[in-house]
Amino acid sequence: MNVRTVRRAVTGALATAAMTAAVLTVPAAAATADGDAAGRHDRHSATRSAMEAQLRTGIPGVLGQARDAGGTWQGSAGVADLGTGRPRLPQDRFRIGSVSKVFTSVVLLQLEAEGRLSLDDSVERWLPGVVRGNGHDGRKITVRQLLNHTSGVYNYTADPGFQKLLGPGFREHRFETHTPAELVKTAMAHAPDFRPGEGWNYSNTNYILAGMVVEKVSGHAYATEIERRVIRPVGLRGTTLPGTSPKMPDPHGTAYTTAGSEDPDTKPFDATELNPSWGWAAGEIISTTGDLNRFYGALIGGKLLPAAQQRELQTTVSTRGQMPGARYGLGVAEIPLSCGVTVWSHTGGIHGSVSLAAATAGGKHTAAFNLNGDWGGDLTALTEAEFCGKAPAADSAARTPERSPQKVMTLR
Incomplete structure (x- = not known):
């Protein structure tokens, strides 16, 4: 199965599959009425869309989790294994x-x-x-x-x-x-x-x-x-x-x-x-x-x-244009988003695995994502979706991590 075949398969079967996403935990102090729960769920609709968009680049599967005052949200799109079709699981390691x-x-x-x-x-x-x-x-x-x-x-x-x-x-x-x-x-x-x-x-x-x-x-x-x-x-x-x-x-x-x-x-x-x-x-x-x-x-x-x-x-320094808009501290990057929110983040790429971890000031809102393919994807779209509620642009699936504004800080 080559990259083109993978993309066709994902765009067809996987991209139309239902993505598993649910609020897993809610702090005791938070309201638990059905309407409130639905609101928390809806807050991640942009994130779900951004995860599904990664599949259109041919990435087999995406795993994500976010934590904020509303609780812990877990989502996945696509599959963990193209042969078996097993979905990606919250406890999966990468x-x-x-x-x-x-x-x-x-x-x-x-x-x-x-x-x-x-x-x-x-x-x-x-x-x-x-x-x-x-x-x-x-x-x-x-x-x-x-x-x-x-x-x-x-x-x-x-x-x-x-x-x-x-x-x-x-x-x-x-x-x-x-x-x-x-x-x-x-x-x-x-x-x-x-x-x-x-x-x-x-x-x-x-x-x-x-x-x-x-x-x-x-x-x-x-x-x-x-x-x-x-x-x-x-x-x-x-x-x-x-x-x-x-x-x-x-x-x-x-x-x-x-x-x-x-x-x-x-x-x-x-x-x-x-x-x-x-x-x-x-x-x-x-x-x-x-x-x-x-x-x-x-x-x-x-x-x-x-x-x-x-x-x-x-305490950050300029990345001299290598990460447009971002500044780098001691192992974490300070990244301003389009909605005015700033996150502290790092990305990582190694064979078959592309990851992102990010948090707002004080660690009040965190998110982590992993893609189990290394030839496509858009980490900026995932970050903007989760922290700004911004749905991905129609062409975002065409971006590779290297062309993304949030450059993958990679081993390779």
Whole structure:
């Protein structure tokens, strides 16, 4: 089944299927009359429309959850598996790609709050000799610049050889293990993008280095620190760090990829199992929509960081036009929407999985979405629908994540 066939199938059978969407929980203080419940349900009609619109790009299925004062709303469109036709389920797990970065940032900010490092420490202080070569100099780069992508460090996933591993060579190399040192070495073979502090460029290498700093400062594996400091305290029961394991914990659907091919006749294939070590602290985490909402509600709600570090998290820099209108903090982006609402968000793309997590100020309204295909979709439409109640434009299904105003901050 190629991409064109998938699109025809989805536009036909799946796009006309009823989408499951319901209010799952309502706070005790909220009214529970049928009229009020219907009103809460209707508030997500634009979100339902935006989810269904993703299917017209050929995406097999979309999963979403939103939380606000009205309770928790869960919706899905399309299927989790094209072979069986199983619908996507609220408890389904998926790879969140670069949404992982904010977990790594939170750990470093907590370590700073404990006085164990400073955001203004040089990378060289903690990783002597690691960031050197072809103009890179860790003595001139701070930890803060790693987290807000102003370091200028080359992005290892942009390396032509690495691109082949992720693209045409993905089937052959998908189960290989990559070490953080190897990933950084790949980046050091290239010149920096710019001098530290003089530009902005999204670089996965920044967060590989951030994970290495976590380990040097704490004396523990970065995954251990995330589990101890974030996953357990927030109660993220569906969130895991797989390390080198290619397996997905149950329940989960199927992740479909074209491995970056732009050929419309490329046959999407199952990418559910892969060794995510090449993403490590920049993007290996597996989670659920419920856990992402819980995490973003706690983080943007100020429950994970002291006030000083919360301000650091949400102190932003210009993305120099790479994300029009958006500014980037320490692992989260500040994104103004068309209705005047601002959300704190991050997106993530990895083979077969495109994700979004977002929250308004104070974490009062959160939303998380996942697409189980990586060749289409419009995350901006989903965000505008949920937070502004804005139904997607007629042509929104034609957008790819790369052309969307809300650029997918991706591993690939």
